[in-house]
Amino acid sequence: MRGSSVAVVGGGIMGVTLAYHLSRQGFNVTVYERGDNLGGLASYMLYEGARLDRFYHTILSSDLSMQRLIEESGVKDRLHFTATKQGFYDNGQIYPFNTPVDFLLFPPLNLFQRFRLGLQVIYAQFESRWEKMDEIPVEDWLVKVSGRGVYNKVWKPLLRAKFDSTSENVPATYIWSRLRRMMGTREGVTSTEMMCYLENGYYTLIEALARRCEAQGVAFHLRAPIEEIVIENGRVAGVRVGGVVEPYDAVISTLASPILANLLPEAPTGFRAMLAKQQYLGVLCPLLILKKQLLPYYVLNITDESIPFTAVVETTNLIDPQHVKGYHLVYLPKYLAPDNEMANWPDEQVKTEWMKHFRRMFPAFNEADIVDFIVQRARYVEPIRPMGTRDEIPPIKTPVERLYMGNTVMIYPELGNGEAVTRFAAKVAEQVIEDAPAWEVKQAV
Numbered sequence: 191m192r193g194s195s196v197a198v199v200g201g202g203i204m205g206v207t208l209a210y211h212l213s214r215q216g217f218n219v220t221v222y223e224r225g226d227n228l229g230g231l232a233s234y235m236l237y238e239g240a241r242l243d244r245f246y247h248t249i250l251s252s253d254l255s256m257q258r259l260i261e262e263s264g265v266k267d268r269l270h271f272t273a274t275k276q277g278f279y280d281n282g283q284i285y286p287f288n289t290p291v292d293f294l295l296f297p298p299l300n301l302f303q304r305f306r307l308g309l310q311v312i313y314a315q316f317e318s319r320w321e322k323m324d325e326i327p328v329e330d331w332l333v334k335v336s337g338r339g340v341y342n343k344v345w346k347p348l349l350r351a352k353f354d355s356t357s358e359n360v361p362a363t364y365i366w367s368r369l370r371r372m373m374g375t376r377e378g379v380t381s382t383e384m385m386c387y388l389e390n391g392y393y394t395l396i397e398a399l400a401r402r403c404e405a406q407g408v409a410f411h412l413r414a415p416i417e418e419i420v421i422e423n424g425r426v427a428g429v430r431v432g433g434v435v436e437p438y439d440a441v442i443s444t445l446a447s448p449i450l451a452n453l454l455p456e457a458p459t460g461f462r463a464m465l466a467k468q469q470y471l472g473v474l475c476p477l478l479i480l481k482k483q484l485l486p487y488y489v490l491n492i493t494d495e496s497i498p499f500t501a502v503v504e505t506t507n508l509i510d511p512q513h514v515k516g517y518h519l520v521y522l523p524k525y526l527a528p529d530n531e532m533a534n535w536p537d538e539q540v541k542t543e544w545m546k547h548f549r550r551m552f553p554a555f556n557e558a559d560i561v562d563f564i565v566q567r568a569r570y571v572e573p574i575r576p577m578g579t580r581d582e583i584p585p586i587k588t589p590v591e592r593l594y595m596g597n598t599v600m601i602y603p604e605l606g607n608g609e610a611v612t613r614f615a616a617k618v619a620e621q622v623i624e625d626a627p628a629w630e631v632k633q634a635v
């Protein structure tokens with residue numbers, strides 16, 4: 191493959207993993223990233239010199255592709271496993287939700303409802319046909335197995351948390367996938383939940399992987415937004431960046447589909463339209479920096495619909511606080527439907543609204559222990575795939591010759607997470623490696 195030049199557009203975990211696989215095979219790879227750093231959604235912010243994940247990120251004990259990359263990047267010694275706990279906030283009360291005993295005693299549900307909820311979790315482990323799940327509306331599947339009472343009490347608020355107002359038209363795959371992924375973290379008869387974190391966040395992997403890439407000849411360009419993917423006679427000719435066209439044998443986009451659509455004025459209209467109509471949830475994710483621990487849980491799920499944020503994620507119950515200057519980090523996320531006007535709220539408005547509810551939930555928490563409140567947000571986070579649109583998942587090999595793509599829309603029915611993204615990046619790389627010999631033949635002709 192030596193001599194074949196490939197531009198990777200986007201320096202998130204997908205882009206960096208792709209660069210790693212392709213450069214190992216001798217491709218000349220250049221990565222273009224719009225932002226100041228690599229990492230995209232898995233990037234960091236600096237706080238008093240410490241690197242903090244912009245968004246909470248955990249690696250599950252079952253995330254083997256991620257763990258392999260961590261090992262190959264030489265940062266395995268910075269990966270730590272911790273037993274974590276979760277809870278539920280319901281009707282002003284906090285309940286643990288970890289062991290089979292917690293489950294059997296879970297007060298918001300009666301005994302029969304708890305049994306049906308357990309049945310749903312077990313059902314998801316035994317059902318392996320995602321195509322079947324894709325044809326069932328999520329509400330129908332959950333009500334059928336768990337019953338209406340459990341749906342209203344547990345599933346409906348969780349769906350609201352993840353999908354905002356768009357949950358009605360999504361297929362059962364979304365909860366099915368999540369249940370299967372989460373059960374992969376449970377170990378032993380006590381069902382202890384094991385998760386991992388990297389010291390100084392996910393970016394530790396991205397940085398180490400990028401170094402490996404550089405040693406393999408990859409060039410990274412930061413603050414380099416691609417303005418156009420240039421197509422000539424139905425084939426990719428290169429990328430336009432800073433007003434200049436840089437020629438490449440092939441281009442791989444890792445961008446969210448609607449962003450890619452805007453960079454392809456010369457692509458077939460039908461393909462561009464398919465990319466442009468893909469919808470994504472955004473996220474509004476304030477981070478509270480505290481002097482003291484708030485809760486013993488990594489995540490507290492919230493069933494109270496009057497609270498704007500949908501979970502309390504205290505990452506320092508996973509991460510050792512000594513890795514983040516001794517602070518305690520609490521993320522208060524809210525996923526946003528494309529039309530949710532909260533996306534336009536200024537940070538101050540978010541703070542006022544969020545803190546009003548935080549104080550109501552935790553009346554005993556001492557205000558003097560709050561150090562900071564930092565709002566993070568992102569527009570393209572989780573793709574929404576409504577029922578019956580499976581055919582609209584774009585292919586790795588696009589209709590434009592030598593233009594390839596890989597993004598979280600395409601990893602369906604898996605969910606957007608580092609494990610699925612890095613596995614998919616390997617798949618995209620395989621396709622490029624398979625096709626490249628034909629490029630050389632054509633060039634020789």
Ligand SMILES: Cc1cc2nc3c(=O)[nH]c(=O)nc-3n(C[C@H](O)[C@H](O)[C@H](O)COP(=O)(O)OP(=O)(O)OC[C@H]3O[C@@H](n4cnc5c(N)ncnc54)[C@H](O)[C@@H]3O)c2cc1C
Nearest residue numbers: 200202203204223224230231245247248415416606607608
């Ligand atoms: C709140 C939250 C919590 C999460 N929690 C977890 C978790 O616990 N575990 C887990 O595994 N995953 C988690 N994820 C998901 C994970 O962050 C994503 O799946 C992953 O980062 C997606 O990587 P990507 O490379 O596909 O996309 P992105 O990270 O979106 O990367 C795309 C990149 O393209 C760049 N770009 C855009 N336009 C251009 C352009 N014109 N030119 C050049 N570059 C451009 C962007 O700046 C960005 O860096 C979480 C995400 C969020 C938001």
